[in-house]
Amino acid sequence: METTTAIEWILACHTNDVPENGGACVKLGEEQIAIYNFTRRGEWYATQNLCPHKQQMVLSRGMIGSTGAHCEPKVACPFHKNTFSLISGQCLTNEEYSIKTYAVKIADGKIFIGI
Template sequence: MSQWITVCQLDDILPETGVCALVGHEHVAVFRPYDSDEIYAISNIDPFAQASVLSRGIIGQHDNDLYVASPLKKQRFRLKDGYCIDDADYSIAHYEVRVNTDGFVEVKSSS
C-alpha cells in the first residue's frame, strides 16, 4: 500500500537545487528547479556509477524538458519521469511528489 511521506519543508530546498530523502528504503532526489512550488522526485541513485548522488547534480533544460546532470559522469535524467536522455537503458524511477497546504514536501512511497 502506498502512502505520502513528509521529507522536508519546501523552503528547505533552495531554488535550482535538490535534496536527498530516504522514502521507505529508497534514496529519492527531490528538486525545486525554480523559485516556486514546482517540484520533482526521481531516484537519487546514479545507475552508471551506482552512487547516491543525483540530488547534487546540476539542473538544466533540453528540448523544453528539465533534467538533472549527474555530478559524476554527467549523464542527464529527465525530472518529470527519470528518462535517461543519454542512454534510455539507464532510465531511473520517478515518484509522485506534492507540497501540502502547510508547505511540506511529500513523496508517495510505493511500499
C-alpha cells in the same frame, strides 16, 4: 482524481530544506530520494538518488535544467554528466538507463512524496 487515493503520501521534508533550482536528498525508510525545487518553473520533482550508470548516490547533488523544444526538465549526474528526464526518468544521454520518478505534493510548506 480518483487515482490520487491509491497513492500513499509520505512527509519528506520542508520546502526550505531544498535549495532553489537545485536538489536535496531525503531518507524515506531505507530509500534515498532526491527532491528537486525547480523554482524557475514553479515545479517540484522527485527521483531515486542513485545514478544507475556507476551506482552512485549523488543525483540530488546534480545540476537541473531543461532541454529541447519542449523544455524537458532534467537533472545531470555530477559524476559523468549523464542527464535524466525528471518527468519520465529516462536517461537522455544513454538509452540503457532510466531512474524511478515520484509524485510530489506541497502543502503548508511541507513536501510529500507519493509512493
